[in-house]
Amino acid sequence: MADLTVEVCGLRFRNPVLPAAGPNVRDGRMLTEAAHGGAGGLVAKTISVDAAPVPMPHMAEVRGSMLNTELWSEMPPERWLSYEYAVARRAADEAGIPLILSLGYSGEEIAQLAPLVRPWADAVELSTHYLGEDATPMIQAIAAAKAALDVPVFVKMSPLGREMRAAARAAQDAGADAIVATNSLGPAFGLDIETGYPLLGGSDGYGWLSGPAIKPLSVRCVYDIAQAVDLPIIGVGGINRGEDAVEFLMAGASLVQVCTAAIIRGSTVYGKIASQLGDWLDQHGYPSPHAIRGLAIKKTVP
Template sequence: MANLEVEICGLRFRNPILPAAGPPGRDGKRLVQCLEGGAGGLVTKTISTTAAQVPMPHMAEIRGGFLNTELWSELPPERWLEREYPIAREAADRAGVPLIISLGYTAQEISELAPKLRPFADGLELSTHYLGEDPRPMIEAIAAAKDAVDIPVFVKMSPLGREMRAAAQVAEEAGADGIVAINSFGPCLAIDVETGLPLMGSREGYGWLSGRALKPLALRCVFDIARTVDLPIFGVGGVASGEDAIEMFMVGASAVQVCTAAILRGPSIFGRIVEQMDRWLDEHGYQSVEEIKGLTIKRLRERTFHTHSIPPLLDVDRCTGCGLCEISCFYDAIVVMDKKAVLDEDLCFGCGLCVTRCPPGALMMPQR
């Protein structure tokens, strides 16, 4: 069994899978359920100085992803301070895990809220979702939080066109203790074809994209940030399985947050991801999750860039003859004959698509 414990800025997590700020942590009851489901620590839903007026409807599952217009917590800060945070704090203490409290957005709002949250929090997560591209509000928000509390301050970044490496550098220089990347992406639009109306109830019908469709973007952002700053990163975006979390660690994450998968599958998803990570690490000979952190960064340095064709390796014994490779090969390099794939290496362009489409894993790109 691999060691899945991680330590970030002095905070020890029993495993690296946490809820992301959102509906899974919308109140004390749900946060308790996250721990019961196997989360390694807690992150609360973002609050501000007033309760959010949330457009209705504001969540929808779409093909390949998820849209929301969630905003911040619909509960007022007084409710959190009087009821929800005490429940979460007691549960975190009982489980022996950290409690990170998410808040936003401006320096003035953070200066007002942070001292009140300090008795409950082991760390703060600052949302920059509504601060735009100008880095000054983020710098001011970090300064306000650092002035108000003596615990780690993590900054959550949104992929709003901002150059993530530059934004991470600014956050590091401003005194942030870590980065949370990324928030949902948007604005986006989805339509109910029966009514002709947007699925989201916002004024223009826009929503923000999360779920599986977000993962490649999230991985790129974490990868870029990890190569730029010397700060721990909580990877967020599209994680729904152990292998998804493994990918996040390989591009440089120190822990992983999960939101959409917990909305769609319930709080037991945290424990399932942990179990899948543990099994993957054991099967691949790793003793600790820390051993794979940043592995992609290292391997990419070692890889030789090329523009010539390198055909995949074909394990005929594993081939089931499903034909997906043949359907998608526009170079006529692979066909199924007698229920087995046959590869013509001279025709192969080396695009790699067949490898990613092969259900039994009979095709593999050679290491280079």
Template sequence: MANIKVNFAGLEYDNPVIVAAGPPSKDAQAIKEAIEGGAAGVVAKTISSEAAEIPKPCMYDFKGNHFLNTELWSELSPEHWVEQEYEKCKIKGEPLIIGLGYVKEDIKKLIPMVDKFADAYEISSHYVGRDLTPMLNTLKMAKMLTKKPVFMKVSPGVENLGDVARALETAGADGLVAINSVGPCLSIDLETGKPHMGSKSGYGWMSGAAIKPIAMRVVYELAQAVKIPIFAVGGITKGEDVIEYVM
């Protein structure tokens, strides 16, 4: 059998497929099911200083094509994760990446709470502008508070991808994560005349197979700009997608 083990910034994985931060890693039970299903690891759903209030309905599956959601960060508080979830998230000794967001004040609060559970961090900052200062300050705060690897998530709407990637590498990022879901997007239910999403605007964010070409392009551009490793996220539905990302 081929050796498909992966070393990513010092994290050892049995295969190159892990579960991204989101509903499939929403709590310890979901994480357990993902690992038992063959995932080599997980990124626990992003937490912030407070629990999220997620508008409902928050998901709609356009079968086989794309998926809309109004998911935010975890609807569980950071205190709940610390008291009830993180300790049960390591199923077979696999690395546990803890997702955190979104500004340096959140990171300053959260890392001291969760550092004993984490093997690494994924930091989301939702940066899409031209001023890198808030994103870099978030990264620098994380690097100041932990010796664990810190991976920065890059949104698909960023225009100056190479510049952003190089700035993050220079500021100490141990790896990059690309991409988030794409949007905002709008879809109407023909039966009700209302948006499929329950957000105030009716907008949602797109994931699923449809975003893979976008994510592929972003991953490619990041890989040209930096030497640190990259987690490819978005549109993976079969083994061929994984191979394509690696290629």
């Protein structure tokens, strides 16, 4: 049988399938369910210095994908620091897997939050979802995290308004230890044709698209980044089954993250995708996920 364990930045993951920072890991209980559901490591929902205002309704399924108006955690950081992180840390320790804490967004906010989360974090993930081509805010966020922490710093990138290879090189030069790609895409818009109202709340009804609809774009971003920098990559965007994970690994990812599939199918989806990945590796004669990482990059396009 294939050995699914993966080591990234000195952290040992029992398999390469993790939750993505989102509503699927909105609190300590959901992180515990992810650990019990077979996740190879845990990633908590992004926090910032204040709780996020979340319009209602804030999620809608669109043919197997999702529209959402989620921002960062709707709970204040004090709640995470006083309770939720301790629950998540206990679940991670019991499962023997790393716990990654997601922070946003500016350098000033990261400088404030990073020292507070250190007691629970095996690594941190910095969200840069709202940044465009100017890499300065991302560089400032990385610098703030590196100054405050002695754990790996991952940077999560969206392709919106930025050239991914250049952004990845800027992140590497700034000291990032790994890159997470990508985030949800948007703004997007959906209508209820029975009423004519938007599917989502808020002043304009706009939201962000996630799930299988964005997978080809996310795989392309991983493929581009893998050829631009010498950093581990965590692939995110539309992973629904083991074969999707294979695609991201072949494009250059070391780990993958799952959000929409967990929202729709529940927390056991992490273990199911990992099991399907293991079956695929066995059937194709590969001993581990590492054996297929970057395989597509080594191919010559005819």
